[in-house]
Amino acid sequence: MTAAQPRRLKPTDLIPIGEIARRTGLSVSAIRFYEDKGLIEPVRSGGNQRRFLRSDIRRLSFILIAQRLGLSLGEIEAELARLPQGRTPDVRDWAAISRTIRARIEGRIAELERTRDRLDGCIGCGCLSLEHCAIWNPQDALADEGPGPRKLLA
Amino acid sequence: MTAAQPRRLKPTDLIPIGEIARRTGLSVSAIRFYEDKGLIEPVRSGGNQRRFLRSDIRRLSFILIAQRLGLSLGEIEAELARLPQGRTPDVRDWAAISRTIRARIEGRIAELERTRDRLDGCIGCGCLSLEHCAIWNPQDALADEGPGPRKLLA
DNA sequence: GTGCAATCTCAACCTAACTTGAGGTCAAGC
DNA sequence: GCTTGACCTCAAGTTAGGTTGAGATTGCAC
Numbered sequence: 001m002t003a004a005q006p007r008r009l010k011p012t013d014l015i016p017i018g019e020i021a022r023r024t025g026l027s028v029s030a031i032r033f034y035e036d037k038g039l040i041e042p043v044r045s046g047g048n049q050r051r052f053l054r055s056d057i058r059r060l061s062f063i064l065i066a067q068r069l070g071l072s073l074g075e076i077e078a079e080l081a082r083l084p085q086g087r088t089p090d091v092r093d094w095a096a097i098s099r100t101i102r103a104r105i106e107g108r109i110a111e112l113e114r115t116r117d118r119l120d121g122c123i124g125c126g127c128l129s130l131e132h133c134a135i136w137n138p139q140d141a142l143a144d145e146g147p148g149p150r151k152l153l154a
Numbered sequence: 155m156t157a158a159q160p161r162r163l164k165p166t167d168l169i170p171i172g173e174i175a176r177r178t179g180l181s182v183s184a185i186r187f188y189e190d191k192g193l194i195e196p197v198r199s200g201g202n203q204r205r206f207l208r209s210d211i212r213r214l215s216f217i218l219i220a221q222r223l224g225l226s227l228g229e230i231e232a233e234l235a236r237l238p239q240g241r242t243p244d245v246r247d248w249a250a251i252s253r254t255i256r257a258r259i260e261g262r263i264a265e266l267e268r269t270r271d272r273l274d275g276c277i278g279c280g281c282l283s284l285e286h287c288a289i290w291n292p293q294d295a296l297a298d299e300g301p302g303p304r305k306l307l308a
Numbered sequence: 309g310t311g312c313a314a315t316c317t318c319a320a321c322c323t324a325a326c327t328t329g330a331g332g333t334c335a336a337g338c
Numbered sequence: 339g340c341t342t343g344a345c346c347t348c349a350a351g352t353t354a355g356g357t358t359g360a361g362a363t364t365g366c367a368c
Contacts, residue, residue, distance in 0.1 A: 105270045116259045
C-alpha cells in the first residue's frame with residue numbers, strides 16, 4: 001500500500017514555503033502572515049514545516065489581484081471563504097469568485113471615469129469654490145476603497 | 155485706516171478649523187495632522203487659533219480626491235508644492251495640477267481594464283495554474299497603488 | 309553522519325494615516 | 339465677569355499590512 005502509488009500523487013505536489021514564495025513573488029514572511037490571518041492553510045510535514053498544494057498558488061495569486069483592487073485582507077478572506085472546503089477548487093469555483101471581482105472592477109472604473117469628468121468640468125467652470133461643485137461631493141463616497149480619512153469613509 | 159475697509163476683506167474670509175472641518179467633511183484632527191505634514195498652512199489669530207482662507211477648502215478637497223486615487227500624503231504634498239507661493243491659486247494653477255491627476259486616473263482605468271480582461275481570459279481558459287497565465291504577471295505592477303506586499307511592489 | 313541552507317516560532321519593530329486624551333486657553337453670549 | 343463650547347499642544351494609542359531578529363529544528367546532499 002505504501003509502494004508504487006497507483007494514482008501518482010507525486011511528492012513534488014507538496015511545495016515548501018520558499019518555493020511558493022519564489023513562484024508567487026510574495027515574501028516568505030507575507031505568506032506566513034496570510035496563514036496567520038486565515039487566508040491560506042498549508043499542511044505540515046513530519047517536521048512541522050509548511051507544505052503547499054499547487055492550488056495554493058492560485059489562492060495566493062488571487063490575494064494579490066484582490067489587493068490591487070483595494071480589498072482588505074478581511075474582505076479577501078470573505079471571498080475565499082466561498083471556495084469549497086475539503087476539495088481542490090475547480091474552474092467553476094474560481095469563476096464564481098471572479099464574477100464578484102469583475103463587478104468590483106467595473107464599479108471602480110465607473111467611479112474613476114466619473115471623477116475624471118467632474119475634474120474636467122470643475123476646472124473648466126472655474127467655480128473655484130468646490131463647495132457647490134459636482135466633484136466635491138463627500139456623499140458620493142460609493143467606493144470605500146483607498147486609505148482616506150476615516151471619518152469621511154466610515 | 156482701521157475703520158471702513160475699502161477693498162472689503164471681510165473677517166468671514168478667515169475660517170476657524172471647526173467650520174472648515176464641517177465644510178470639507180474632514181475631522182478637525184485630520185486637518186491639524188495635514189498642517190503638521192506641511193500640506194496646508196493656515197494663518198493664526200491673535201489667540202493662536204488657526205484661521206483658514208476660502209481657497210484652503212479647495213486645497214483640502216484636492217487632498218481628498220488625490221487620496222482616493224491612491225496618492226500618499228507625500229505625493230500629494232509634491233503636487234501641491236507646484237501651486238504658487240504667496241498668492242491665492244487661480245484656475246490655471248489648479249488646471250495644471252489637474253492634468254497630472256487626470257493622467258493618473260487614465261492610467262488607473264487602463265490598468266483596471268487590463269486586469270478585467272485578463273481575469274475573464276484566465277478563468278475562461280481554465281489553465282488553473284495562473285503561473286503561466288497572463289493575469290498572473292508580477293512584472294506588470296505598473297501602478298504602484300494600493301497596499302500590497304512591499305517586496306512585490308517595491 | 310555531517311554540514312548548511314531552509315524552516316520553524318514568537319516577539320518586537322515599522323510606516324502611514326489618523327484618533328484619543330490630558331490639561332490648558334480663547335472668545336462670544338448673557 | 340462668567341460660563342461654555344471651540345481651540346490649543348503634545349504624547350500616546352490604533353489599525354493594516356507586513357518585516358526583522360533571535361534562537362531552535364529540519365531535511366537534502368555529499
